[in-house]
């Protein structure tokens with residue numbers, strides 16, 4: 558699959574090491590459809606390719622965004638790009654959050670750190686179809702108040718009566734009046750009806766492990782917990798074997814799995 | 829607020845759920861309603877711990893003061909949670925400051941009175957210890973997870 562060329566329409570620094578690029582296809586008339594939770598392989602010319610989740614509203618077909626943390630060679634080079642620069646994009650790839658399969662349920666979205674980015678399209682989708690769901694709750698944990706993504710948007714979400722948003726940080730700085738404690742501490746307190754809840758969880762793997770344990774303790778069925786896995790990827794289409802995780806390939810069987818599907822692997826070392 | 833209302837609030841609280849009625853009566857006898865304003869300290873590190881608190885609404889931060897620096901907030905507690913277990917563990921001193929972040933209503937329970945009752949009736953003591961151990965376990969677990977720097981690296 559050849560990459561399509563996309564031009565950077567805007568670049569926003571979200572935190573000290575995380576930025577959001579808004580991209581538009583260069584080919585006129587090209588529409589980009591994706592499902593919440595899917596990712597693209599982003600090619601930074603002359604540097605390399607990385608998988609990054611799509612973080613924009615799936616109803617918008619002419620522009621997409623990606624929120625990326627600068628960790629290594631490709632993401633750091635990507636972070637240096639400016640408005641007007643061009644990227645190559647292959648995608649969308651992978652499985653998605655099962656937003657259509659959980660109507661009339663309480664939705665509990667649990668995000669840790671940059672894990673909020675792959676969940677944002679699901680939030681847009683759910684809020685756009687709000688009448689189909691019961692309670693909708695976001696539990697978001699970040700390292701410090703400065704590491705909180707999408708700050709203004711979170712404030713907007715908080716002001717809605719039909720969306721309950723709880724944010725917590727590991728380390729409060731002076732001036733922070735909100736919650737302090739890891740995201741798992743919000744789960745026992747959150748007001749959802751456990752038996753009728755579906756949870757979408759995204760964050761680093763340890764965070765997802767502890768979150769799933771807390772959700773199960775609260776009575777959420779394992780089948781109703783979904784997590785998004787990360788592995789090193791190369792081809793993105795199940796050919797190269799880079800992303801193999803036990804019997805599954807994260808690139809095409811995931812990144813979104815039900816907890817039941819990957820639970821045993823999640824607790825095994827060195828996979 | 830009448831004693832009946834306090835009794836209802838306490839009997840419905842998850843922390844005291846399914847406690848024998850006679851024990852609940854005892855506990856209600858040691859309880860009082862208190863309101864705190866933001867910035868007030870409910871207790872401070874090093875002070876004698878002779879109460880614990882069921883937070884009805886509001887938010888309280890547990891902090892450690894660091895000389896010459898801003899206090900470090902280690903956790904916040906809010907509606908429905910229990911604040912303080914040092915009253916049950918000798919030598920009964922608070923380990924942290926508890927500072928009120930938002931206007932907070934609590935039910936304060938007299939730990940000295942309860943300690944005496946627990947000494948007299950070890951079944952009551954065992955019941956309360958089991959419930960407090962669960963809280964201590966949750967806090968320990970949360971602190972350990974916090975040490976992992978959960979959101980830093982994948």
Ligand SMILES: Cc1cc2nc3c(=O)[nH]c(=O)nc-3n(C[C@H](O)[C@H](O)[C@H](O)COP(=O)(O)OP(=O)(O)OC[C@H]3O[C@@H](n4cnc5c(N)ncnc54)[C@H](O)[C@@H]3O)c2cc1C
Pocket residue numbers: 596607608609610611624625626627628629630631632633671674675786787788789790812980981982
């Ligand atoms: C399906 C999928 C979706 C993803 N979505 C996003 C997203 O929306 N936003 C985003 O920022 N990232 C996302 N990632 C992670 C992203 O792909 C990696 O951060 C990226 O591949 C790192 O490439 P690099 O060349 O910059 O770093 P490399 O040069 O490959 O690595 C440099 C160093 O960083 C470490 N490292 C690599 N990845 C991570 C990581 N994720 N966290 C911490 N340290 C790391 C490596 O171990 C190495 O030590 C996703 C990954 C997958 C598989």
Ligand code: FES
Pocket residue numbers: 789790791792793794795796797798799800801806807808809
């Ligand atoms: S990335 Fe090649 S098989 Fe998954």
